[in-house]
Amino acid sequence: MAAIQAEPLTELSSRSLLRRDVADDGSQWLPATLVLASIVAVAYADFIVSSVSLGYLYILPLGISAIFLRNQVSYALIAVCVFFHDLFGPPYPTSLARITHNFTAVVGFTFVVYVIQRYVRQREQLGKAVRQQRDQLLKDVELAAQVQRMFLPIHRPSIPQLDIAGMMQPARGVGGDYYDYILVDDHTIQIVIADVAGKGVPAALLMSATAAAVQLEAREKRDMLDVVNRLNNELHSLSDSSRYVTLVLAEIDARTQSLRYVNCGHNPALLFQAKTDEVVPMNSSCFPIGMFDSLACAINAAKLTAGDILVLYTDGVTEA
Numbered sequence: 001m002a003a004i005q006a007e008p009l010t011e012l013s014s015r016s017l018l019r020r021d022v023a024d025d026g027s028q029w030l031p032a033t034l035v036l037a038s039i040v041a042v043a044y045a046d047f048i049v050s051s052v053s054l055g056y057l058y059i060l061p062l063g064i065s066a067i068f069l070r071n072q073v074s075y076a077l078i079a080v081c082v083f084f085h086d087l088f089g090p091p092y093p094t095s096l097a098r099i100t101h102n103f104t105a106v107v108g109f110t111f112v113v114y115v116i117q118r119y120v121r122q123r124e125q126l127g128k129a130v131r132q133q134r135d136q137l138l139k140d141v142e143l144a145a146q147v148q149r150m151f152l153p154i155h156r157p158s159i160p161q162l163d164i165a166g167m168m169q170p171a172r173g174v175g176g177d178y179y180d181y182i183l184v185d186d187h188t189i190q191i192v193i194a195d196v197a198g199k200g201v202p203a204a205l206l207m208s209a210t211a212a213a214v215q216l217e218a219r220e221k222r223d224m225l226d227v228v229n230r231l232n233n234e235l236h237s238l239s240d241s242s243r244y245v246t247l248v249l250a251e252i253d254a255r256t257q258s259l260r261y262v263n264c265g266h267n268p269a270l271l272f273q274a275k276t277d278e279v280v281p282m283n284s285s286c287f288p289i290g291m292f293d294s295l296a297c298a299i300n301a302a303k304l305t306a307g308d309i310l311v312l313y314t315d316g317v318t319e320a
Contacts, residue, residue, distance in 0.1 A: 031068035035061045039081060047088035055085040055105055059112055066116035074117065078109045144204050148175075151211035157181045159189055161254040161306075176203030177314045178211050182218040187255040190218070194247040195266065195314040197288070202243075209238060210245050210289075224249050224262050228289065228297055232264075235290035244291040248282070248312055252304070259302040259310070264289050267315055274307030 038061035046054045058081035065074040082105050092098035156164050166179055176196030183189055192214055196203040213234050217227045228249060235245060246266035252259050263269065265288030268281035286297035 031064060032073075035065045035069065035077065038064065039077070039084065042081075043084040043088050046085060050088075050090050053085075053090055055081075055089060058085060058105075058109065062109055062113050063116055066113045067120055071117060074113050075110070078106060078113060081109060082106055141201060144201055145170075147208055148204050151178065151180070151208060151215070153179075153181050157183050157189055159183075159187060159254050161257075162189070162252065164189070164191075175199070175316075176207045177316065178207045178214075179312070180211065180214060182214075184221070184251070188251065188253045190224075190249060190251045191312065192247065192249050193266070193312040193314065194245050194289075195316075197242070197244050197246075206235075206238070206243055206245070210235060210247075224251060224260065224299060225297060228262050228264060229295055232289045232295045233293070236293050238290075244288040246284075246288045250282075250310070250312065252310070257304040259304050260299055261302075262286075262297050262299055264295065264297060265291075267313060267318065269313075270311045271302060272309040272311070273305070274309075275305050
């Protein structure tokens with residue numbers, strides 16, 4: 001029995017912090033009401049405190065307008081704010097001072113609104129680009145998951161005296177775990193389970209290469225040590241030492257009730273012996289595949305009896 005569980009899921013997500021895509025759905029009444037109320041409040045304060053100019057306070061409603069309302073509305077409100085400030089603000093000594101002050105207010109308010117609107121547009125464009133990249137990445141991950149599922153066994157092999165079951169439940173769309181059944185003859189089967197170092201799409205790609213190499217080697221009917229050494233050479237040439245694969249290759253002969261296996265740095269498989277009610281760990285005998293240019297593995301053996309259970313798994317089970 002092979003059980004596989006991959007690493008937990010962390011879904012990519014992005015959210016635009018500043019949005020103005022509510023222009024045509026009738027939902028602008030709330031920010032519009034807030035802006036108008038703020039303008040009235042500033043105008044009232046400007047009227048009460050007539051000795052001090054409070055024109056700079058109009059920046060607050062204009063900033064809210066630049067974020068949530070249409071551009072034309074925001075620029076129209078600049079004229080409203082300048083008019084209210086001219087009407088309720090402190091008196092000017094001369095007409096020239098009044099004109100100069102109002103012109104300066106128009107330029108200043110326009111600059112503030114323009115800067116905020118430009119910032120909002122940049123945020124919206126960035127959010128749109130992030131969402132597009134996220135959607136494309138999700139499509140790529142789904143495609144990689146489809147390719148990965150192609151290497152997994154669809155049907156359980158049928159061998160007399162053996163009851164075989166396997167499952168893989170990746171927590172992400174893709175992962176670096178793999179298992180397969182290799183039918184040697186009508187009474188012998190090889191079971192392979194592997195775990196690629198790393199997570200996500202890079203691990204899934206290396207897993208696909210491992211699965212393809214295993215299936216190619218299985219057609220040649222080679223000895224298990226020869227298969228492991230050839231896999232090591234192939235994977236070592238594909239990646240550096242930071243990318244490696246832990247693997248267990250087990251061969252069960254139902255006629256002779258014998259088990260032979262090679263464990264290359266993988267979690268120890270567990271053999272539950274029915275007669276003695278003991279659990280025998282099938283420990284690693286060499287380094288993981290692909291880590292070094294050569295391996296010195298050993299084949300271990302065990303005798304099977306009726307009722308024995310062999311469990312192979314990846315670290316996703318122990319870390320869950």
